Amino acid sequence: MRAARLHAARDVRIDEVPTPEAGPGEVLVRVRAVAICPSDLRLYQDGHASGVVPDHPMIQGHEFSGEVAALGQGVGGPVVGTPVAIEPSWHCGECDVCLSGHENLCRNVIFPSFPQRDGALAEYIACPSFAVRALPESASFTEGALIEPLGVGIHAVRLSGAQHGYRIAILGAGTIGMCVMLALSARGVTQIALADPIAARREWPGELGASPLGASYEELLEAGVEADVVFECSGDNAAVEQAMRLARPAGRVIVVGIPHPDEVRFDSTVPRRRELTVTFSRRSRDTLDEAIDLIASGAVDLAALPVRQYALDQTAEAMEATAARPGDMLRAIVEPCTTGRHSG
Ligand SMILES: [Zn+2]
Ligand SMILES: [Zn+2]
Structure with missing residues (x-):
């Protein structure tokens, strides 16, 4: 698959990398929209995330949506083709912090795009099924990608x-x-x-x-x-x-x-x-269902947020536009797979 990988500060390249598979308990997502977060920008500009340096060319992006491409062993849904949103804070559910109800602070948390775990600026990403929800009918992929900041x-x-x-x-x-x-x-x-x-x-x-x-x-x-x-x-x-x-x-x-x-x-x-x-406040904790309910009921309309769309090979432009903080754009949206349902 094609992936936008950060080789060094401000050096993003489109590379051909192996397509991930849905392992046990995982959902393979075909990525349709990735919103560029200022926290992505830190790694892009500085080459490290608060001192954590990538040990390989990193795939960035953690605010994303897509459609189900495959289900791993033991996963019953959503069915292949379903548009989905993802909460990207993947906790273990077993450490003392998780068991005390603070899953967002999990000692073993995996956060795709934070080194060393690759993120979503690629055609596919495998996600734990507990972090995946079907998007409401009315929501676009762009809105799906903005469900993560809404959760924050x-x-x-x-x-x-x-x-x-x-x-x-x-x-x-x-x-x-x-x-x-x-x-x-x-x-x-x-x-x-x-x-x-x-x-x-x-x-x-x-x-x-x-x-x-x-x-x-x-x-x-x-x-x-x-x-x-x-x-x-x-x-x-x-x-x-x-x-x-x-x-x-x-x-x-x-x-x-x-x-x-x-x-x-x-x-x-x-x-x-x-x-x-x-x-x-740290990221988000178990906010996916509430965020989706707010969108489905119309209580929150993320479609009104001003965004600009970019193709995967324009990832560097999307990062630079985010850095410029223009008055007419809240988020740059990268679309790794642009066929079919439009993200806008
Ligand atoms: Zn973010
Ligand atoms: Zn934990």
Whole structure:
């Protein structure tokens, strides 16, 4: 099969590699859409993922959808040809952390695209059947690929305990910020302030049917925003302190973005005097069914998120477009197999 493999920083090549097989308990997925995540970009640009260096040319991509190509031994469905979404955090189910209910923090977790496990920027990928669900009839493959970031948003919102009546601030109007907003809206939360330095990005919620107060961080601070929960979704390491400054006394900060660079500094006076609870959110945990229900019921419409489509041999372009953070694109979508049902 054809695969986009990262040989070194910014060196992606289309290589012919062996097609994986569906092993026992696995589903072979023919990949139809892969959304490029800023976390993919780190490995693409730096050649390592927070210090973990690939030991082989890596296939990237973890936000993906496709159709069932084959079922491994012991797997009863979904039937071959079914469009599916995949949660890419593959836990062991047996370690102490899994048994305590924190499967996303599994000591033996496999995350395709994080070294050394290959990801989905290829024509096929084998996935454990517990991580695979049929897509709702109405959903495109692009929406299927965006179910993973929606799961990240759902997980962060669950951690926050936010519900109707809460005042919320979100830093960063990227895909994760939008997915947090959508997950909040689905829970009946309406008082949302959203900060992003790029003005065009502050227009997106309107297209998603939401109407948060959109502004820059400085404007929200000046306006005296005091949120019950602040979600840091920008990945800017300075934004962790900004999030604290927007929280009310005894409020909560959920850090969803991956701070870049990794080291975060903040004035401890702010969280100390306000007795803030700061929680770091990690990927997603058992969010697939809720995400699919939200899409199937129409409570969440991922089709409204602005994307651009690329073929597999344009993977480098998709990465560079993601790096440029244009105002008119939330995710670059790579389509490894483009025949049949359209992903758009
Ligand atoms: Zn991601
Ligand atoms: Zn485990």
